[in-house]
Structures are given as structure tokens and as C-alpha cells.
Amino acid sequence: MIQFSAITRIFHMGDQEIHALDHIDLEISSGEYVSIMGPSGSGKSTLLNIMGLLDKPDSGRYQLDGRDVTDLTETEQAQVRREKIGFVFQSFHLVPRLTAAENIELPLILTGISPAERKAQVEEALHAFDLSERAQHRPAELSGGQRQRVAIARATILRPTALLADEPTGNLDHRIGSEVMALLEDLHHAGTTLIVVTHDRELGSRAHRRIAMRDGQIVADEQ
Amino acid sequence: MKLRDTLQFSFKTITSYPTRSFLIILAMALGVAAVVILTALGDGARRYVVHEFSSIGTNLIIVLPGRAETAGNFPGATMGQTPRDLTLEDARWLGQLPQIRRYAPLNVGAAELAGASRLREVTVLGSTANFLPIRHMQLAQGSFLATGSEFSAQIVLGAKLAEEFFPDGNAVGQRVRLADRRFMVSGVLARQGETLGYNSDEIVIIPINHAQALFDTTSLFRILLEVRNRNDISSAKQAIRETLIQRHDGEDDTTVITQDAVLSTFDRILRALTLGVAGIAAISLAVAGVLVMNVMLVAVSQRTAEIGLLKAIGAPASDIRRLFLTEAAWLSLTGAIFGFILGHLGSLLIRLAYPQLPAWPPVWASLAGIVVALATGIIAGLLPAARAAQLDPVKALSGK
Structure with a gap:
């Protein structure tokens, strides 16, 4: 479903050019569980951002579900993000003034779903992620694990085909981190393509396919 | 969204x-x-x-003698003439115009008012019965100058004067002396305070003929005219001017002011x-x-x-x-x-x-x-x- 051909992303630091991604060719099929590992600055986050259409490559082509999405307009990209991609971040990125339920509801509002239907879907998600008790709490009143569960609920409420997680356990202790990973893996078992960026070897090794990066290049791709 | x-x-x-x-x-x-x-x-x-x-009356047209000229030379001065006076006869003629509901000639002067062992200088207005409705004034007691009684020696006192001279409130029917003439108080004006700078509580009003005799004059200070309808003001103004020119041997020697013009400027x-x-x-x-x-x-x-x-x-x-x-x-x-x-x-x-x-x-x-x-x-x-x-x-x- 994800097809990168010669994707290159260059950042400029002063007069120096940094090849965050250097002619990456990569193909990920639907329903895969992939981990992307590498030291910081190896380009793994940039790879994820381009996959999620948050960032544009300087050259190369990107095909998502058979459609070339490299040159989409900003609005079209937003629509693809909304429909196909779910993001999970290291720092959760919950809106602090909204309750757990309202945070989960956000993508539904953006899509323009009616309030009654939104309510039903949010209820369902809260129940599925064991957050019903916490529905009316704001992020500040939630534990780290709960916050990440809210974020995952939000990322999956529109049933995206791919779930992109950038260091999803980076701000959580080991036990909670494992629980969150188990939750993501459950979603994978249910059919979602799961792509996890991490520098944690143990977490990364849980994936069925493990990609290692260094200096903007893929140095290992193990099944 | x-x-x-x-x-x-x-x-x-x-x-x-x-x-x-x-x-x-x-x-x-x-x-x-x-x-x-x-x-x-x-x-x-x-x-x-x-x-x-509006309390002075927006349907009001005021005629005053003399012509306000900006040219600098006084009209007629070159021919050794002074502007013609406005007379009671002029006022009567203007009062006959179809647009005019009523008119009141006006003379103003100052005289000494004496009565109830008091004495003071007062502003004297000489006019007729129509003065009251034209100026939208109200009476507190008694009656105003009676219509057609220009020669009867009646006097109407301003509210403050009535209070000063007759603190008991029994001014009506009392006798007072204005200069060397004797008058009987027929009414007292209601208190109205200052209207545009002059205080109508400290005036007396007497019949126009008495005022002219008192001040030894035949000319009028103003003629106040009330138009029947506001829309008639400009036509009335025109008619007034024409009448006066005719009566003054073709000389346009009066000034006609409409309240409306002043009002719209403000x-x-x-x-x-x-x-x-x-x-x-x-x-x-x-x-x-x-x-x-x-x-x-x-x-x-x-x-x-x-x-x-x-x-x-x-x-x-x-x-x-x-x-x-x-x-x-x-x-x-x-x-x-x-x-x-x-x-x-x-x-x-x-x-x-x-x-x-x-x-x-x-x-x-x-x-x-x-x-x-x-x-x-x-x-x-x-x-x-x-x-x-x-x-x-x-x-x-x-x-x-």
C-alpha cells in the first residue's frame, strides 16, 4: 500500500545540506507490522512524516494505495491524512482544554459527521479503549498511559488503513509502554497496517518486519 | 468542518x-x-x-425693521433716508395674509415697576393677546391680555416678579404702577426659566398701545407671525416681503427671519x-x-x-x-x-x-x-x- 521510489528529503542547516532521506526505495504492504529503528538523526521520523503526508519529499515518488500522492495540494493531502492515516505521537498531542471524549471526537468533527453519530462513535471508542470512566477528564487529569490510549483512540476513530506511531512509548514507563504496544498490536491483528518508529531495540524487535536506518538510508530490512 | x-x-x-x-x-x-x-x-x-x-415655535416668522446688509453701506443712507419703521398698521396687514394664523406685534423696553411698597426695574414687553400662543407660553393664574382690549390697562407678571411683589400668591386683581401709569394685574405667567438666554420669569407684558405710549414710539421692535402650516413658511416669507415692500414704497427695508432656518443650521x-x-x-x-x-x-x-x-x-x-x-x-x-x-x-x-x-x-x-x-x-x-x-x-x- 505504501510505495516509496527514490524518496529524498534534504534539510538546510546554514550552508550545509543534510540528506535526511537519501533515495529511499521502500514498499510496505497492507496489514504489515513494521518497525523503523535507528539512532536519532538517522531520518526515521522524516520517513514517517513523509509517509503520513505531513512533509513533502524533495524528489522521488510516493504512491499510497496505488495513487500517486507526491504532488497533491495541501487540501487533498489533508483529506488523505484524514481518511487513511492515523498518527500516534511520543508526546500524545492532546488538546489540553478538551476532555478525553472531545479529543477523540476531533477527527469526526473535521470530517463533518453529525453530532448524534459522533456521540455514538466516541462512546464506542471510549469503551473499546477502556476510557469510559475518564471521558470527561482533561488530559492533565489523566495518567500517561491513559493519555496515549486517548491519542490512539483518536488516531483510529476514522478507521485508517495505516497507523503511524512515532516513539509511542517514549514518554511512558516500561510496564505502561508494553501495555500501549499490546494495544497497538491488537489493532494490527484487526487488520491495520502498523508502522512504529522507535530507538528501543526491544520494542522494535516485536515487529514482524524490522527496518534499520542510518544517515538517511535503509541499512537493514529484516522479515 | x-x-x-x-x-x-x-x-x-x-x-x-x-x-x-x-x-x-x-x-x-x-x-x-x-x-x-x-x-x-x-x-x-x-x-x-x-x-x-421648537418651544419658541417652529412655525414662527419674525420681521424686524432694517435690512441686514453685508455691503457695508446702510440702505438709503446715501439718499439721506433712514429705514422705515415697522408699524402696527404693517403688522395688521401682514396678519391678513392667508398663510398667517395669527400675529403679535412686539415692543420691548425697560421701566420701573412699583406696587405693594416695592420697586424694581423690569423688562417690559408690549404685545397683544396672540403673544401667549405664538410664544408657547403658559399662564399660572388669571388671564392674559384680553383680545381687542389693546387700550385697557392690564399687566401680566412673570412668575418670579409675581412672587417678589405678591408673596402671598394673590397677584391677580392687584394694582401696580409701571413708570407713571397704573395697571391692574390680570394674570401671572407660569414659571419657565431661561429660554435661550433670557429669563421670561422676570418680565411684564402690557398691551401694545400702552407700551408704545410708555416708550413714546410708533415703531415696533418685532412682528411675530405664526404660519398655519410648516410647509407654508417659504411662501409666507415671500408674501410678507412683498407686502412690506409695497407698503414701504418699494423699499426692501425689513428683515424676515424664519425660525426654521436657524433651527436647521443648528x-x-x-x-x-x-x-x-x-x-x-x-x-x-x-x-x-x-x-x-x-x-x-x-x-x-x-x-x-x-x-x-x-x-x-x-x-x-x-x-x-x-x-x-x-x-x-x-x-x-x-x-x-x-x-x-x-x-x-x-x-x-x-x-x-x-x-x-x-x-x-x-x-x-x-x-x-x-x-x-x-x-x-x-x-x-x-x-x-x-x-x-x-x-x-x-x-x-x-x-x-
């Missing part, structure tokens, strides 16, 4: 930052209130002046003044607009991560822009509504404190205040909203 959701979402944002929102709303409200109150004051002053003039001046103060008050709205822009810019940088997130979960730039614009619109709209209420309360207080000043805010000012506040807020929101919409999602998410 649906409009209703956009409105709801941005409204919720405003309620989430109560202090910040309160301060902007306050600034907007003060701006709108300033517009409303200042225009209420300006328009109140206009209504006050118009009312004062009206225009004070309307302009009201617009002026509205403009000054609008500056405070502009200041509030700058404040909205400043606060919205701060909000964009405070909420960078949130904007990044909204983009990541699929909000197009247009949605983000609309969210911030609606937020600015909410703030200014709420401010405008509170300002409207505050302004009307302020005007009410002014009316309570100064009952003679009809400080009603004009409708146009209230509407303009609200519309300008809303427009300023939205314009002020344009730049911050555009900035938010253009944020790069990757940088925004990492908080850069």
Missing part, C-alpha cells in the same frame, strides 16, 4: 481562556460603549437645542458634531482591534502544537484559518453586544442624571458600533489566522 462545528469549537476555545477573553471583550465593549454614549450625548445636545427652538452643526465624536470614539474600536490582533497572534504561537495536531489529523489550512477567524469574530461580537448594553445603560444614567438632556443613542450609532467592532475584529484576525493556516505541520508538532 461544518460551520456549526466551527462556531462551537471556537466558542469553546474562548471560554477555555476566560481571563484573556474577558480582557479583549472588555476592550471591545468599552469601544462600542464609547461610540454609543458619545453619540447619545451629541444627539442629546442636538435634540435639546432643537427642542428649545441641527446640521450638531449632527456634524455627533458624527465627529462618533469618529473619535471609533478610534477606541481600532485600538481594540489591534488588541484582538495581538492576542490572536499570541494564541497562534501558544497553540502551535495544537495547530500541528489538527493538521496531522486531517484539518486543511482553510479549516484552521476559519477557526481562528471565527474566534476573533466571537470575541468582537461578544464585546460589541456587551458594549451595546453598556452604552445604553450609560445613556440611561445620563438621562437620569440630566433629565433635560434627551441622551438617546441614535440607532445608526448603535448599529455602526456593532458592525465596526465585528469588522475590526475579523480584519484583526486575518493575519493571525493566515499565520496559523500556513504553519508547517512537522515544525508545529515539534513545537518549533
Whole structure:
């Protein structure tokens, strides 16, 4: 479903050019569980951002579900993000003034779903992620694990085909981190393509396919 | 994103930052209130002046002897003539014109009033029975000069004079002496205070023939004419001029003033003044607009991560822009509504404190205040909203 051909992303630091991604060719099929590992600055986050259409490559082509999405307009990209991609971040990125339920509801509002239907879907998600008790709490009143569960609920409420997680356990202790990973893996078992960026070897090794990066290049791709 | 959701979402944002929102709303409200109150004051002053003039009578035409010339030379002076006097006969002729409902000749002078062992100098008006209705005056006691009794020795006292001379309130029927003539008090004027600078509580009114004899003159100070219909004023003015020219051997040696002209001049001046103060008050709205822009810019940088997130979960730039614009619109709209209420309360207080000043805010000012506040807020929101919409999602998410 994800097809990168010669994707290159260059950042400029002063007069120096940094090849965050250097002619990456990569193909990920639907329903895969992939981990992307590498030291910081190896380009793994940039790879994820381009996959999620948050960032544009300087050259190369990107095909998502058979459609070339490299040159989409900003609005079209937003629509693809909304429909196909779910993001999970290291720092959760919950809106602090909204309750757990309202945070989960956000993508539904953006899509323009009616309030009654939104309510039903949010209820369902809260129940599925064991957050019903916490529905009316704001992020500040939630534990780290709960916050990440809210974020995952939000990322999956529109049933995206791919779930992109950038260091999803980076701000959580080991036990909670494992629980969150188990939750993501459950979603994978249910059919979602799961792509996890991490520098944690143990977490990364849980994936069925493990990609290692260094200096903007893929140095290992193990099944 | 649906409009209703956009409105709801941005409204919720405003309620989430109560202090910040309160301060902007306050600034907007003060701006709108300033517009409303200042225009209420300006328009109140206009209504006050118009009312004062109307109390003299807007259907009034005043004829005075002599011609106001700007050329510098006095008419007739070169031929050794003085301008012709206005006489009672002139007044009677003018009173016959079809447009005229009634007329009152007027003489003014000063004389000593004596009675009840008191003595003082008073302003004496000589006129006829019609003077009372033409000048919209009221009697407190007794009767005014009777119609057709120009020669009877009646006198009408101003309220204050009646009080001074006859503190017991039994002025009517008493005998007084004005200069060397004896009069009987027929009535007392109701108290009316100052009207445009002269106090009608300290005058006496006597029949015109007595006044002319008293001041030893045959000419009139003024002729007051009341037109039947306001629309007839210009035709009446024309007819008056023609009549007088004819009666004065073709000489145009009188001045005809309509109250209407004076009134409309004041009206225009004070309307302009009201617009002026509205403009000054609008500056405070502009200041509030700058404040909205400043606060919205701060909000964009405070909420960078949130904007990044909204983009990541699929909000197009247009949605983000609309969210911030609606937020600015909410703030200014709420401010405008509170300002409207505050302004009307302020005007009410002014009316309570100064009952003679009809400080009603004009409708146009209230509407303009609200519309300008809303427009300023939205314009002020344009730049911050555009900035938010253009944020790069990757940088925004990492908080850069």
C-alpha cells in the first residue's frame, strides 16, 4: 500500500545540506507490522512524516494505495491524512482544554459527521479503549498511559488503513509502554497496517518486519 | 468542518481562556460603549437645542425693521433716508395674509415697576393677546391680555416678579404702577426659566398701545407671525416681503427671519458634531482591534502544537484559518453586544442624571458600533489566522 521510489528529503542547516532521506526505495504492504529503528538523526521520523503526508519529499515518488500522492495540494493531502492515516505521537498531542471524549471526537468533527453519530462513535471508542470512566477528564487529569490510549483512540476513530506511531512509548514507563504496544498490536491483528518508529531495540524487535536506518538510508530490512 | 462545528469549537476555545477573553471583550465593549454614549450625548445636545427652538415655535416668522446688509453701506443712507419703521398698521396687514394664523406685534423696553411698597426695574414687553400662543407660553393664574382690549390697562407678571411683589400668591386683581401709569394685574405667567438666554420669569407684558405710549414710539421692535402650516413658511416669507415692500414704497427695508432656518443650521452643526465624536470614539474600536490582533497572534504561537495536531489529523489550512477567524469574530461580537448594553445603560444614567438632556443613542450609532467592532475584529484576525493556516505541520508538532 505504501510505495516509496527514490524518496529524498534534504534539510538546510546554514550552508550545509543534510540528506535526511537519501533515495529511499521502500514498499510496505497492507496489514504489515513494521518497525523503523535507528539512532536519532538517522531520518526515521522524516520517513514517517513523509509517509503520513505531513512533509513533502524533495524528489522521488510516493504512491499510497496505488495513487500517486507526491504532488497533491495541501487540501487533498489533508483529506488523505484524514481518511487513511492515523498518527500516534511520543508526546500524545492532546488538546489540553478538551476532555478525553472531545479529543477523540476531533477527527469526526473535521470530517463533518453529525453530532448524534459522533456521540455514538466516541462512546464506542471510549469503551473499546477502556476510557469510559475518564471521558470527561482533561488530559492533565489523566495518567500517561491513559493519555496515549486517548491519542490512539483518536488516531483510529476514522478507521485508517495505516497507523503511524512515532516513539509511542517514549514518554511512558516500561510496564505502561508494553501495555500501549499490546494495544497497538491488537489493532494490527484487526487488520491495520502498523508502522512504529522507535530507538528501543526491544520494542522494535516485536515487529514482524524490522527496518534499520542510518544517515538517511535503509541499512537493514529484516522479515 | 461544518460551520456549526466551527462556531462551537471556537466558542469553546474562548471560554477555555476566560481571563484573556474577558480582557479583549472588555476592550471591545468599552469601544462600542464609547461610540454609543458619545453619540447619545451629541444627539442629546442636538435634540435639546432643537427642542428649545421648537418651544419658541417652529412655525414662527419674525420681521424686524432694517435690512441686514453685508455691503457695508446702510440702505438709503446715501439718499439721506433712514429705514422705515415697522408699524402696527404693517403688522395688521401682514396678519391678513392667508398663510398667517395669527400675529403679535412686539415692543420691548425697560421701566420701573412699583406696587405693594416695592420697586424694581423690569423688562417690559408690549404685545397683544396672540403673544401667549405664538410664544408657547403658559399662564399660572388669571388671564392674559384680553383680545381687542389693546387700550385697557392690564399687566401680566412673570412668575418670579409675581412672587417678589405678591408673596402671598394673590397677584391677580392687584394694582401696580409701571413708570407713571397704573395697571391692574390680570394674570401671572407660569414659571419657565431661561429660554435661550433670557429669563421670561422676570418680565411684564402690557398691551401694545400702552407700551408704545410708555416708550413714546410708533415703531415696533418685532412682528411675530405664526404660519398655519410648516410647509407654508417659504411662501409666507415671500408674501410678507412683498407686502412690506409695497407698503414701504418699494423699499426692501425689513428683515424676515424664519425660525426654521436657524433651527436647521443648528441641527446640521450638531449632527456634524455627533458624527465627529462618533469618529473619535471609533478610534477606541481600532485600538481594540489591534488588541484582538495581538492576542490572536499570541494564541497562534501558544497553540502551535495544537495547530500541528489538527493538521496531522486531517484539518486543511482553510479549516484552521476559519477557526481562528471565527474566534476573533466571537470575541468582537461578544464585546460589541456587551458594549451595546453598556452604552445604553450609560445613556440611561445620563438621562437620569440630566433629565433635560434627551441622551438617546441614535440607532445608526448603535448599529455602526456593532458592525465596526465585528469588522475590526475579523480584519484583526486575518493575519493571525493566515499565520496559523500556513504553519508547517512537522515544525508545529515539534513545537518549533
